[in-house]
Amino acid sequence: MRKVIIAGNWKMFKTQSETIEFLQGFLPQLDTTPDDRDIVLCAPFTDLGTLSRNLHGSRIQIGAQNVHWAESGAFTGEISTAMLVELSVRYVIIGHSERRQFFGETDETVNQRLKAAQKAGLIPILCVGESKQQRDAGETESVIFQQLEKGLVGIDQQNLVIAYEPIWAIGTGDTCASDEANRVIGLIRKQLSNPNITIQYGGSVKPDNIDEIMMQPEIDGALVGGASLNPQDFAKLVNYGKI
Numbered sequence: 001m002r003k004v005i006i007a008g009n010w011k012m013f014k015t016q017s018e019t020i021e022f023l024q025g026f027l028p029q030l031d032t033t034p035d036d037r038d039i040v041l042c043a044p045f046t047d048l049g050t051l052s053r054n055l056h057g058s059r060i061q062i063g064a065q066n067v068h069w070a071e072s073g074a075f076t077g078e079i080s081t082a083m084l085v086e087l088s089v090r091y092v093i094i095g096h097s098e099r100r101q102f103f104g105e106t107d108e109t110v111n112q113r114l115k116a117a118q119k120a121g122l123i124p125i126l127c128v129g130e131s132k133q134q135r136d137a138g139e140t141e142s143v144i145f146q147q148l149e150k151g152l153v154g155i156d157q158q159n160l161v162i163a164y165e166p167i168w169a170i171g172t173g174d175t176c177a178s179d180e181a182n183r184v185i186g187l188i189r190k191q192l193s194n195p196n197i198t199i200q201y202g203g204s205v206k207p208d209n210i211d212e213i214m215m216q217p218e219i220d221g222a223l224v225g226g227a228s229l230n231p232q233d234f235a236k237l238v239n240y241g242k243i
């Protein structure tokens with residue numbers, strides 16, 4: 001059975017006090033959440049301590065949004081695996097398209113970060129996906145297959161989550177049709193040596209489309225940006241399918 005994971009990606013949003021406010025609104029809405037799904041919050045580094053202090057005994061797991069490959073060193077602005085592990089971080093997003101686009105992340109650096117994360121016992125959420133231009137040029141499959149091939153060199157596929165995030169669907173309200181997301185995720189699965197990896201969909205997931213997305217047989221969860229910032233909306237997402 002593949003694990004279902006609904007993960008929030010807060011990006012560069014929320015101070016520590018806003019994090020506490022979020023939890024006050026969100027936690028009470030988890031009382032009847034079915035336990036067939038894992039809930040993860042991938043927060044800015046400055047919020048991780050706040051989450052770890054306030055989530056003891058809760059079912060929410062903590063995630064970060066990046067990690068460096070070196071154990072320590074002169075890497076101004078980066079964060080190490082040990083720094084995350086000490087704050088009870090369990091998951092880490094790696095290779096998000098915003099990092100590839102704005103911060104020079106390449107398949108090679110993604111691969112190094114994935115290796116370091118796994119070595120430290122963190123579960124990486126590897127993001128892959130094509131731009132609008134690449135989709136229009138019929139390159140969706142080749143772009144994603146290359147990201148997988150280069151990113152996954154030497155990576156243990158037992159300890160990994162993949163998020164398919166078409167770049168044109170991120171933050172645009174332009175969700176990829178759920179059957180198309182299902183098709184691409186099915187193709188991704190065929191590229192893997194472990195077909196039981198959890199593969200999420202990400203890109204404008206909202207309370208009004210989560211049920212349809214989660215009904216797709218290949219889709220094992222969602223990586224959610226905008227709609228994870230509001231406790232009511234994120235609660236509706238993690239409670240998908242509940243009547």
Ligand code: PGA
Binds near residue numbers: 169224226
């Ligand atoms: P979005 O972002 O839900 O706001 O489209 C998704 C993501 O970037 O992970």
